Amino acid sequence: MPIQSINARNQFRGRIKEIIDGPVVSEVDVETPHGIVTSVITTRSVKDLQLRVGTEVLALVKATEVSIAKL
Amino acid sequence: MPIQSINARNQFRGRIKEIIDGPVVSEVDVETPHGIVTSVITTRSVKDLQLRVGTEVLALVKATEVSIAKL
Amino acid sequence: MPIQSINARNQFRGRIKEIIDGPVVSEVDVETPHGIVTSVITTRSVKDLQLRVGTEVLALVKATEVSIAKL
Amino acid sequence: MPIQSINARNQFRGRIKEIIDGPVVSEVDVETPHGIVTSVITTRSVKDLQLRVGTEVLALVKATEVSIAKL
């Protein structure tokens, strides 16, 4: 079902650079203009969304999931 | 205690642009090369870390927290 | 930006029944066939998405966020 | 240790329909009256809780983990 917009404040647009498949979860590495963003999602989702190297995606993160470290 | 390195694969370096204070949690907006990264952390942590507009920080996200949407 | 599909395996469609506003985060209660699904998102997102009582939404949960309890 | 009640506002009761085992994490699919709820937990927890197809469980989600998308 197409979604108009989502609450995730942090959205990183890019293309999939690599997928590491596992039996339950897979790692999806997204190349964005400012570096790689890494995601771990279910392997079923990788198949359902037909994700492949080169697919254009949005990596999304809820604000409550972001930690802050001081340098 | 100083930390040498952390497992969070997604690290966004930047400076705090805005803090919205609440009684329990606060929103911390970090200006990074990726654009603004928004975090919600406890107001106690904002005080303990002495975060202010302009403070240099690292916004960190575990890979298991990143969702993938297809465009 | 419209999204074609997302990896969140758990999607609950419904209408917003109530919004409790806070200075930083708000509670959004969605009436779904499963019963009420409760979400806490940033108050900024509530405004950006123009969420109101009655708005049709999808409540989304990553599979890695779901715990299992035995009865 | 038996638990009287838990803060997770979102509780979905059902029976396990399928378990996909992995070396570290497993996918547990719970059939509820209104659709499948999918969870990824450690394979150790699957064993410790003696989860099997047919086991009656509660799938639990913290409100801070629920995202909202507009249709």
Next chain:
Amino acid sequence: MPIQSINARNQFRGRIKEIIDGPVVSEVDVETPHGIVTSVITTRSVKDLQLRVGTEVLALVKATEVSIAKL
């Protein structure tokens, strides 16, 4: 509904030492043998569970939510 057991591998038993109330979420500080464990849950859950200073509770964390830092 009483729960027999839960998959959260990390369970910290203790008594509530302090509650900081907010309009949407509240901070609950639990005194455990590990030291203080801090939780942010909805204020509605604090009321529904009738949490007060001194209440005996279990603080629960899914293994997928735990980060590892090297010293």
Next chain:
Amino acid sequence: MPIQSINARNQFRGRIKEIIDGPVVSEVDVETPHGIVTSVITTRSVKDLQLRVGTEVLALVKATEVSIAKL
């Protein structure tokens, strides 16, 4: 990059007791003075951080990820 301090309110210091390797994620069990704390992180992070049995680490949890159950 060394980190001075982090917002995660819940920090458990200990030594790694066991690592269960998977193709995508690994389980890291940390022995602390008050029991085992279990984490699931990407196998890449285990390699990048050169984690081994005996490595001294900090297990970190954001307060928004901690649930509360009543006994």
